[in-house]
Amino acid sequence: MPRSLRSPRTSRPSPGEAAVDLGVSLGGLQLPSPIVTASGTFGHGAEVARQGDPAALGAVTAKSLLPEPWAGKPAPRLHMTASGMVNAVGLQGPGIAAWLEHDLPAL
Numbered sequence: 001m002p003r004s005l006r007s008p009r010t011s012r013p014s015p016g017e018a019a020v021d022l023g024v025s026l027g028g029l030q031l032p033s034p035i036v037t038a039s040g041t042f043g044h045g046a047e048v049a050r051q052g053d054p055a056a057l058g059a060v061t062a063k064s065l066l067p068e069p070w071a072g073k074p075a076p077r078l079h080m081t082a083s084g085m086v087n088a089v090g091l092q093g094p095g096i097a098a099w100l101e102h103d104l105p106a107l
Contacts, residue, residue: 024058031058039063048107060107062099069095 022033036059037048048054073090094102 022058026058033058037061054107062103062107063091063093065093065096065099067096069093069098 024031024034033056035057037057039061042048042051042060042062048057048060054060070090070093072092073088077087077089079086093099
């Protein structure tokens, strides 16, 4: 497995490599690595392990959630302009109770 995807907590340096502690403190919270995913890049969490070892990350920032399930903003979600586009995607989500029951345990 490439070195970058090994868990910083469990990886052992190869012969000739020095062990490096990547741990960081963030507001009193100790993280094993300074690498934190951007909001929503791994959806609600289950997608993390399909991309690599989640233990190599310091933290995962899940997508935004609403209290109740929401289907998302109806179309049209994008509007083209002369200089780009304006979006109002309003992504769908399962709601907090469903996320706590189904998605959080995988994290």
